[in-house]
Amino acid sequence: MTPVKKKWLIFVSVFAFWLVADLWTKHWADTSLANSGHPLVARVADGDVGKALKTFVAERYGFDGDEVLKAMPHVERLEAPIDIKSEAKIFADSDTIASSRGYWIFWRSDVDLPPRRLDRALELSRLEGWLRMANPAASREALVDTAKKSLADTDFGSWAADAFRKLNPEDITRLSAEQRIHPMPWAAAALNPEQPVAAGETYLLTHRQVDVSGEWFKYLYAENPGAAFGFMKGVEPDLRKLLFMLLSLVAFIVIISISHRLPPTSRLVLIAFAGILSGAVGNFIDRIRYGFVIDFIDMDLGFMQWPTYNIADIGISCGVVVLVLDLTFNKKSVLATPKTPKADAAKSQPA
Secondary structure: OOHHHHHHHHHHHHHHHHHHHHHHHHHHHHHHOEEOOEOEEEEOOHHHOOOEHHHHHHHHHOOOOOHHHHHHHHEEEOOOOOOOOOOOEOOOOOHHHHOEEEEEEOOOOOOOOOOEEEEHHHHHHHHHHHHHHHOOOOOHHHHHHHHHHHOOOOEHHHHHHHHOOOOOHHHHHHHHHOOOEEEEEOOOOOOOOOOEOOOOOEEEEOOEOEEEEOEOEEEEEEEEOOOHHHOOOOOOHHHHHHHHHHHHHHHHHHHHHHHHHOOOOOHHHHHHHHHHHHHHHHHHHHHHHHOOEEEEEEEEOOOOEEEEEOHHHHHHHHHHHHHHHHHHHOOOOOOOOOOOHHHHHHHHOOO
């Protein structure tokens, strides 16, 4: 094998390793970790009918001993799907809408994957907070009434598309017809751990994290609309999406061009660029699929809470660190700008 072919073999191997590790761990986080907006789904199969709820939950999620009892307060029964159209006024006072604080929407083709939570109550509360800042002396009843009136003409499709960019108004009518939209009651009924589960029931687990080493190192589900460690999180969504696409394209072209020009002996620099590129590609794939990046590694160092991150961020960070170290301590680094003959000659002449 020629040195050039060996160089590209190393680059592709490192790139593939980081990318596969990143995508696999994100899939694991998506299907194994839960929070209030990203619950895990457990549908009662024929073989589960009649089991105690705590037994069903323990078997489905792999809880041991007292873990299942700690998890029970976070278990909810999924309400029956509703028929609602995209043009429905989502903040109206009709019985169907007013009885729900929000909706679980199974927007992906696999209905066993976590649904998306859209919360009417949160939207009203957010607008009420803005109104209170504008008029601190107003009563809560007056603020709520004003908030409802200002949102009265908002239809379900527009509201859903604004709250979650992977949906569009036409999706709501289709998902409703497919029985993929479920209401969230204002107060979920408490479930008895000993009650038997019945055929056709579906349960949601709204909290699950993995404590790797106490409070300072754990796995928990998080969504990041920004870049590594939350960069550009506050930028307007459409502008942020465009910027990320342009930056990803530029990064891909630049890294491939530099790697092409690297000599076969510069393996450490080549590995660093492969890690950076794989991290950028991994996060870019998430933004295309979901509109956000899945993060799950959480560290509390005591003196600071490190931003939640993922394997792609590790690949990017390690690659950058390696490049900086090589440029700083390697006198023959291929990253350093070569000295011009004139500069060398000037240094060699006596003053």
